Amino acid sequence: MSLPVDTSPAIANTLGYLQHHFQELTKRQNASEHVINNTLVGLTAQIQQLTQLMTGLAPAPTAALPPIITSPPPVNPSSLVPSTLTKQWTRPKLPSPPNFSGERTSGQVFLNSCTLYLRLAPEQFSCDEEKIFWTLAFFKDGRAAR
Numbered sequence: 265m266s267l268p269v270d271t272s273p274a275i276a277n278t279l280g281y282l283q284h285h286f287q288e289l290t291k292r293q294n295a296s297e298h299v300i301n302n303t304l305v306g307l308t309a310q311i312q313q314l315t316q317l318m319t320g321l322a323p324a325p326t327a328a329l330p331p332i333i334t335s336p337p338p339v340n341p342s343s344l345v346p347s348t349l350t351k352q353w354t355r356p357k358l359p360s361p362p363n364f365s366g367e368r369t370s371g372q373v374f375l376n377s378c379t380l381y382l383r384l385a386p387e388q389f390s391c392d393e394e395k396i397f398w399t400l401a402f403f404k405d406g407r408a409a410r
Contacts, residue, residue: 358384361399366407374402 267276361377364370378399382389389395403409 361402363404364402364408365405366403366409378402 267279358381359377361374361381362370364374382395382399389398
């Protein structure tokens with residue numbers, strides 16, 4: 265960029281300084297975008313692999329995918345405690361959802377509570393109809409009871 269002839273040296277120096285820093289910031293932004301794009305490519309590939317594993321399909325062979333980190337095998341809690349101190353491990357008792365009155369302000373809390381219980385204790389229900397009846401049993405107050 266050319267400056268007018270009558271530009272003071274102080275202004276010219278300031279503009280040069282700002283141009284230099286602008287170029288540096290642009291380089292940093294480009295480098296950051298490159299890192300982000302590479303990370304997104306890797307994450308997308310891992311999500312595709314996980315999706316294929318979850319649906320039971322064999323993952324497609326790829327050459328440059330980052331490895332998927334797997335968790336270690338589960339540890340039996342009784343193996344960590346001397347046998348004289350162990351007793352049968354049982355799942356903690358899950359709290360039942362609160363009674364539902366039909367009020368909109370408590371609807372999401374009730375829904376979250378029911379969903380949590382149904383997902384943590386699926387063995388208690390043999391079909392969807394049992395889940396529905398169990399949920400309806402908490403419709404005890406207000407409009408929900410009617």
